[in-house]
Amino acid sequence: MRVRTKITWLTITVAVTVVFFVIIAVRGVFIEAFRGELEKRAVSIAGNLSDRVADYILLKDYFHISGAFTEVLGKEKDVEYIFATDQDGSIVAHTFDNGVPSGILDWNPVNDRAMNIQLLDTEKGFIRDVGVTIFAGTKSQLHLGIREDSLIQTLNRARYVTYPSILLVICIGVIASFVFSRLITEPLNKCIEFTKVLGRGEYGTKIDVRSGDEVGYLAHNFNTLSMQLKSAKEKMEEAYTYTHLLQAEKLSSIGQISAGLAHELKNPMTTLKMMFQAFREQPDMTKEDAEVINNEIDKIDKILTDFMGFVKQRSFNFSEVSLNELIDRVLSLATFDIKNTGITVHRDLVDALPVVKADRALLEQVFLNLVLNAVQAMPDGGEIRISGKSDDRFAEVMIWDRGGGIPAVIRSKIFDPFFTTKDSGTGLGLSIAYNIIKSHGGSLFFNSNEGVGTVFTVRLPIASEIERG
Structure with missing residues (x-):
């Protein structure tokens, strides 16, 4: 019933x-x-x-x-x-x-x-x-x-008055009961139909019940549930899409890295192959030939070493590192290249840059790579400026060069593995530097103007911020 x-x-x-x-x-x-x-x-x-x-x-x-x-x-x-x-x-x-x-x-x-x-x-x-x-x-x-x-x-x-009155009261009761039952059951029927809508997965819809009684409260809760289910569904779909995109991106990255590695290895391997073919015809090896073979083997070794440094899971040895001392150490290591190209270095670091918690050796590798890149950007000499600043959360070190700048068409590829505009090099230096800084909870980014120069910025969380986070 x-x-x-x-x-x-x-x-x-x-x-x-x-x-x-x-x-x-x-x-x-x-x-x-x-x-x-x-x-x-x-x-x-x-x-x-x-x-x-x-x-x-x-x-x-x-x-x-x-x-x-x-x-x-x-x-x-x-x-x-x-x-x-x-x-x-x-x-x-x-x-x-x-x-x-x-x-x-x-x-x-x-x-x-x-x-x-x-x-x-x-x-x-x-x-x-x-x-x-x-x-x-x-x-x-x-x-x-x-x-x-x-x-x-x-x-x-x-x-004669009572019986018609009873009949009238019964009729009024029937009409009133029909009206009242309609007022009660119609919102309930809407709630029942709404559960069927939710069962079909049509989340985000709402019941049009505006009564202020318990049925209205139930309808309000149904509407809230519908919106929550819609939000949860959207988040699940976003997570699913993101997971697939991430998987596709990983596969794409693996493909790019493999293609880059194959491309980098192809040139020295081709040279070695040609040398060995020549040895079959003329077994005598000159000193120059031996040097060529050795250089090509060194090139292969460097490519594989850089590649292993890029893909392997690093174990970090964190300690408190003074950025001022680290920059001085890097400039000392790059002294030969700097003087050999006639470059002037202006060190504008503040005396009290905050201490960061980092792997000293890896951080040294990052800054040395950036300094050497700045040197290579100015083969005819120029000026490198190193500056720094900090706030309550982060410390930043900027490395400026006055080279030709990075063309706009290749800026999006700067941190891609195996991408390089140099005649020598593996194209993994900036990719490795980017991953190291990211692993430290920081960021590495640049700004470049063609014909003016480029500035690379390393942003790292200070030691107290890492302890809080």
Whole structure:
């Protein structure tokens, strides 16, 4: 059974039950009130009539007594009978058409009381007998019997109003239950349909339920859940896409590195092959030939050494390193190349660059590579400037040269493995330097203007920042 049907039947049942008990309660109150009023009227009529006929009884004027009784019967339609007794208890007047019923004095004995009321169940229905003592201390009484016909008639008339009222209340209850059940079940049905939408994976949709009750709160939670599921789905898709892109990038990098390695090895291997072919034809080896072979073997060794340095998993030996001392050490190592090309070095480092936590040997390799690259960028001499700065988190060292600059078309390839514009070299120096700085939590980047020069910047987290992070 659907919820709407249950609510409808429940509402009808409650409405009918309430109306039923209300009618019973009202009917009981009405009957008691009507009987009370009827009894008061009967007592009033009997009291007035007893006072009126008292003198007639003393005078034994039965004619006027009967006349008074007849007058009351004419006015009060629900009075069934009236009779009176004298001081001795004998009936002196009555209104019975077929004579006085036997034992009538025992129906409602007054005895020594001033008044007594008794409900009698007769063939004509319920009659309320009111007995009044006319003369105290005697058996003289007046009895008046009043029918409850008016009560029955009133109740019968009330049924004609009550039954249509019950039917009207039931109809109103049915309509109200239908409306209320619709107000309750329609949002619930929307929530049910919404769960089906979520089950199909259509996240991000919302339920249009604006009520402020529990159903509205449930709909609000469903909407929140839908948005959270949408966000989670998007993140999963992004992660999945990123993973595949990363995998593709790794495969592409491996392909590029392999191609670069093969290209770098091809030239010296070709030279060696040609030399060995020449030896087959002319076995005598000159000193110059031996030097060529040795140089080509050295070239292969350097390529493989640089390649191993690029791809192997490094183990770092971290310690606190003073950048000022490290730069001095690098400049000392590069002194021969600097002087041989007639280059002037301007050292503009501040005296107190922060200490960084790094592998001293690897960091020395990075800065030496950058200084030598700056030297090679100015074969006819020039100026190299080394400056530095720091803040609360990072220390930066900039190496400037006044060379020809890096052409815009190749700037995006500067850190690619095996990329080089030099006649000699493996093209792995900057790639290795980039990876070393990145492994230290820093960054390596450059800015270049053709015809003006290039500046490479090494940014490293200071030692206290690494400890906090």
